[in-house]
Amino acid sequence: xxxxxxxxxxxNALKRNKFRAFLTMLGIIIGVASVIVMLAIGEGSKKSxxxxxxxxxxxxxxxxxxxxxxxxxxxxxxxxxxxxxNDIAAIEKDCPALSAVSPEVRSSGQAxxxxxxxxxxxxxxxxxxLGIRKYSIKSGRGFSEREIQTYAxxxxxxxxxIEKLFEGKTDPIGQxxxxxxxxxxxxxxxxxxGENGMGQDQDDLIIAPYTTVQKRILAITxxxxxxxxxxxxxxxxxxISQVTNSLRKSHKLKDxxxxxxxxxxxxxxxxTFSSVMNMLTILLxxxxxxxxxxxxxxxxxxxxxSVTERTREIGLRLSVGGRAHDIMMQFLIESVLLSIFxxxxxxxxxxxxxxxxxxxxxxxxIIMPEVQALGFLVCSAxxxxxxxxxxxxxxxxxxxxxLRYE
Amino acid sequence: xxxxxxxxxxxxxxFYMEEITVHALRGINLEIKEGEFVAIxxxxxxxxxxxxxxxxxxxxxxxxxxxxxxxxxGELSRNELAGLRNRKLGFVFQSYNLLPxxxxxxxxxxxxxxxxxxxxxxxxxxxxxxxxxxxxxxxxHHMPNQMSGGQQQRVAIxxxxxxxxxxxxxxxxxxxxxxxxxxxxxxxxQDLNSKGKTIVFVTHEPDIAKxxxxxxxxxxxHIIREDMVTERYNxxxxxxxxxxxxxx
Numbered sequence: 213x214x215x216x217x218x219x220x221x222x223x224n225a226l227k228r229n230k231f232r233a234f235l236t237m238l239g240i241i242i243g244v245a246s247v248i249v250m251l252a253i254g255e256g257s258k259k260s261x262x263x264x265x266x267x268x269x270x271x272x273x274x275x276x277x278x279x280x281x282x283x284x285x286x287x288x289x290x291x292x293x294x295x296x297x298n299d300i301a302a303i304e305k306d307c308p309a310l311s312a313v314s315p316e317v318r319s320s321g322q323a324x325x326x327x328x329x330x331x332x333x334x335x336x337x338x339x340x341x342l343g344i345r346k347y348s349i350k351s352g353r354g355f356s357e358r359e360i361q362t363y364a365x366x367x368x369x370x371x372x373x374i375e376k377l378f379e380g381k382t383d384p385i386g387q388x389x390x391x392x393x394x395x396x397x398x399x400x401x402x403x404x405x406g407e408n409g410m411g412q413d414q415d416d417l418i419i420a421p422y423t424t425v426q427k428r429i430l431a432i433t434x435x436x437x438x439x440x441x442x443x444x445x446x447x448x449x450x451x452i453s454q455v456t457n458s459l460r461k462s463h464k465l466k467d468x469x470x471x472x473x474x475x476x477x478x479x480x481x482x483x484t485f486s487s488v489m490n491m492l493t494i495l496l497x498x499x500x501x502x503x504x505x506x507x508x509x510x511x512x513x514x515x516x517x518s519v520t521e522r523t524r525e526i527g528l529r530l531s532v533g534g535r536a537h538d539i540m541m542q543f544l545i546e547s548v549l550l551s552i553f554x555x556x557x558x559x560x561x562x563x564x565x566x567x568x569x570x571x572x573x574x575x576x577x578i579i580m581p582e583v584q585a586l587g588f589l590v591c592s593a594x595x596x597x598x599x600x601x602x603x604x605x606x607x608x609x610x611x612x613x614x615l616r617y618e
Numbered sequence: 619x620x621x622x623x624x625x626x627x628x629x630x631x632x633f634y635m636e637e638i639t640v641h642a643l644r645g646i647n648l649e650i651k652e653g654e655f656v657a658i659x660x661x662x663x664x665x666x667x668x669x670x671x672x673x674x675x676x677x678x679x680x681x682x683x684x685x686x687x688x689x690x691x692g693e694l695s696r697n698e699l700a701g702l703r704n705r706k707l708g709f710v711f712q713s714y715n716l717l718p719x720x721x722x723x724x725x726x727x728x729x730x731x732x733x734x735x736x737x738x739x740x741x742x743x744x745x746x747x748x749x750x751x752x753x754x755x756x757x758x759h760h761m762p763n764q765m766s767g768g769q770q771q772r773v774a775i776x777x778x779x780x781x782x783x784x785x786x787x788x789x790x791x792x793x794x795x796x797x798x799x800x801x802x803x804x805x806x807x808q809d810l811n812s813k814g815k816t817i818v819f820v821t822h823e824p825d826i827a828k829x830x831x832x833x834x835x836x837x838x839x840h841i842i843r844e845d846m847v848t849e850r851y852n853x854x855x856x857x858x859x860x861x862x863x864x865x866x
Contacts, residue, residue: 217731228719528715532729533704535697611676
């Protein structure tokens with residue numbers, strides 16, 4: 213007996229029951245397709261969030277004030293005034309892993325133009341900030357070093373501000389926005405950036421020199437946060453430790469004293485998000501995997517029915533010289549063919565659904581060859597695993613009893 | 619001196635059912651020579667079916683010896699018995715046992731599928747030749763459900779011929795057929811026998827046994843009578859004697 217013959221026999225047997233073979237495969241088709249779609253959706257949303265977050269800059273390093281202790285009394289985070297412009301100078305000097313650094317002071321309030329107004333925030337920063345946060349200037353110019361030194365009343369505006377205060381029309385450069393009674397001359401417009409990973413509008417902002425915001429708007433001397441950009445993504449952790457050391461030194465913290473600031477990188481946040489998304493993908497994948505298992509049980513069920521229904525056929529095959537091994541292989545090949553064929557259709561079907569879903573969400577096609585290969589392997593394994601027992605039952609039949617079976 | 623195809627000596631077969639032992643065959647001696655057409659007769663429970671199972675290498679005897687074409691089956695394994703069935707034996711059953719939704723040609727090819735020495739081309743040629751021998755060359759691509767009972771049994775006979783066996787074993791092969799069709803089948807078997815095929819035919823109808831050359835009658839696990847058939851029927855002549863088939 214050679215395998216070509218056995219395969220031919222199995223294929224013929226399946227052809228005789230096309231509709232039933234299709235229904236049996238349907239379980240596998242749906243199972244495999246849903247695994248592929250679920251994993252692709254998981255992967256896609258992970259990528260899309262990662263993309264949005266890296267649009268904020270993956271090299272981004274943020275320094276915020278942290279809880280301080282004053283004589284054993286813990287202070288809140290937000291109103292800590294621990295950071296000053298001296299820290300910026302120290303960081304610029306001490307941290308070769310940072311390519312740029314900028315202070316940030318921030319004020320929220322109503323921006324007014326004529327009789328329109330809109331609640332927004334003014335960010336006081338230096339001229340490296342745009343590069344650090346991956347903003348670019350659509351028209352106009354950024355502010356100069358001199359404008360920073362002279363507390364110049366100039367600003368850059370985001371697209372949302374133009375939309376809300378200028379009703380989207382015309383180039384607002386040269387006009388003024390009033391913020392907390394201070395008129396700020398618009399010298400530049402930022403390119404649209406869209407929402408970030410957490411749904412915040414990144415175009416709803418006004419950017420001004422930090423000196424202007426410190427002295428004219430807030431009347432403070434400290435700064436609220438520091439933004440920096442690591443030389444490369446790989447240098448992130450090096451940058452974090454350099455910034456930490458530099459700040460501990462300039463804040464004169466003794467060994468054992470806790471930091472009165474916290475340094476975080478955007479890459480860390482991307483990682484956190486990714487691990488959450490991974491969990492979700494695993495969850496979705498395992499739910500889909502259960503349907504694949506159910507599909508496998510469907511195959512076993514049909515193979516049992518098939519063995520019982522074809523008892524006489526088995527008896528005949530044994531009597532004309534089929535060996536137990538031939539019969540076993542025939543049924544095993546049938547179930548493997550069912551599951552592999554179902555698996556292939558499932559993979560194709562899954563890719564079609566993935567294409568539909570991803571293009572509807574505007575993600576672009578996600579093809580994961582390893583998942584498809586895995587799906588294929590799992591299907592073959594299912595065919596062997598769930599086909600083995602019925603096939604063994606068939607091969608153990610006594611030819612005399614099988615021939616007389618009614 | 620004709621070659622001995624089947625040689626059975628003091629063959630016994632017991633079945634053990636819980637506490638009872640059934641002695642199905644109680645010491646059978648039988649010799650069948652090449653070219654014989656032997657009827658195995660007997661009422662139900664006489665042991666004739668058990669005898670056929672043993673002759674067909676489907677069941678092993680409890681004791682005694684059985685030589686088929688010079689091969690002793692006593693020491694053979696399950697797989698070796700399967701090989702023996704594949705090369706030396708042909709089976710014809712009462713209920714035809716054709717594969718449904720499979721053409722006559724593919725049904726006839728079936729035994730050769732289990733013989734790896736036969737290549738696909740030869741397999742097809744031999745199946746066609748076997749179908750021609752039973753007069754069904756024009757029905758080659760028909761399914762069993764498109765054929766009458768007689769035609770289906772002819773396909774089954776073609777299947778039993780295709781491996782060129784040393785003996786054809788028929789189990790009540792006319793049991794499901796009407797008189798005319800039975801005669802047609804007997805005519806075919808007589809024709810094959812006249813060309814040298816050895817046939818063992820199990821039946822409980824004395825009439826059918828009259829078509830053969832020798833009768834062996836079983837009762838309670840013994841052979842009680844063993845005669846040459848004297849007034850042997852000729853199936854072709856009997857067919858001529860039947861009233862013309864009514865055309866509906």
